[in-house]
Amino acid sequence: MTLDYALRRIAFFFVVVWITVTAMFFLVHLAPGDPITDQVTRMQASGQALSAGPELIEEYRRQFGLDKPLLEQYVDYVKELAQGNLGYSVTNFPTRVTTLIGDALPWTLGLLATAMVLSWVVGSLLGGLMAWRSTPAFARGLMSSVMLFAAIPYYLVALLLLYVFAYELQILPTGGARDPLGTSGGPFAAVLDTFEHALLPGLSIVLAFTGFFMLGMRSMMVSVLGSDHLLLAEAKGLPERRIFLRYAMRTAILPQVTTLAIYMGYVVSGSILVEVLFSYPGLGKVLVSAVDARDYPVIQGVVLMMVVTTAGALLILDLLYPLIDPRIRYGRD
């Protein structure tokens, strides 16, 4: 890998982020109506005591710099962003967007990263076995039915799980990340409580992505199966398990690593609906509440966060890939 390539790749990352920021800014600001007037009207409509409506709007507009020309606002916005300032939430005014995101991020990352890695491991293994010729037919049938979960959007799976386990059987909590009344019995009970709350949302993501990773692994395995090195391993009389794991899986797993990295990038945006269904206090929940209230600074902040993670994961992947796969050489194409 050349330094030139790495620099170009990093520059591309910033271009993606900049384009997103610009697109979001103009999208929000050129849209009819402005968020602050909207917000004040909404508060008045819901019966909140706001005697000085118009004055408040003026004050807010000054504070958010909305009375300046659009281009100037844009430059200010980008400048602030560069310093890591995402602005203030309109609905919870003194709260900074960064604070809201910071509070929610650990929940999303914890839930999603765990679920994603778990489904990657299980999915790759099952997908490999599915294409392997000595896998018994009934096991293959079972695996195909797991694969069907890849066909259904994860939020519909989540809905069914929620209904069965939380509402009908009532063995798991219906939402939240922790028992609101707190737990007694020390740190162990607290961990168990957190785990119980994460189980259903996690499971719905695992079910959806396991099938997805299985599909990818199966087709990779199919293309590896005819290889000469497998034939050689067989001719040497190696035990089948060893051929499967060290020869077939080892070769077929590389593209799966790519897929995992790409999907790790979607980790932050992938769980929006699961978080909403289970009222899990992650980024998706923050985003959707902000959408409900048309709290644009928060929406912009969260979407930006998601874009940065996705583009960032792709960047890291591209930079690291030559190290994982010696066949890849970056140069000019």
Added chain:
Amino acid sequence: MAETDLTPVASPAGTLAEAAGIARPREPRRWRSPQLVLGLLLFLSPLILSLLARLLVGQEDTEIFAFDPKTKPSADHLLGTDGSGRDVLAVMIYSTAPTFQMAIVAGLAGTVVGTAAGIVSGYFRGPADTAVRGISDVMLGIPAFAMLILVAAVMGDLSLIGLALVIALFSWPLVARAVRSQVLTLREQPFVTISRLSNRSAASIMTFELLPNLVTFVTAMFVGAISGALAIAIGLQLIGLGPIDTQTLGLALQNALSAGALSQGLWWWWLPPAALLILFFLGLFLVSLAVDEIANPRLRKAGRNG
């Protein structure tokens, strides 16, 4: 066998290009697989049934407070009534076709634009290629769902077709990239070279030489695009975005969930739209598996051995 060993692994699109087996002579393609038939049946029969049922059930049954709210399924209301007194079955009957229409329009728009961009980009290379690749690389780096939430929130009162087109805006780059990589292999084929040498116009080569060879591949992308668009649209509707003036299954589900149908145990309100959607997704999945196998004979072989 040996020619399959060095499948480039860097990009999924690259493996697809290899896998589609375009370079090899055509073999008889099997369009009549059980998966395809079952998939189409799951996908299309609710649509046809719902259109026929419109003759039996009037639209007035879907109006607010047409009946008592929240009544259990009975002989009068096979699926009961919802929280605002609409007949759930009637709502489903009138929601199915618009839901379909939205998904098909979104899938079609994304596939047509993506295929056109992919063919032009792969055939001409040069500046057109740079432009298409640049745009699609940037767009693929952006999580579409998150961005669509912002777009739908800003746009406010989108129509159903408007929503479909906005979704297509984010789905064409994927099609373009995949088609482009196919075209890159195709354009080096002798029949394309011969066409070029016999002085045929680029437009004619792209339409009559490249496009027919891409039909299976593009069909597979189309099925995927429909299913993706449907998943995104329902997702947006579940968080309260998108059109609320047209009845769709997503809207029916969102109404039920936001009114607390789950916690009140009103299963007949949320379960039917959810179940019908699951049926659609399974149908589309089976169709896409079948089309993939037609486009990629090696997968078919693997499914059968052992």
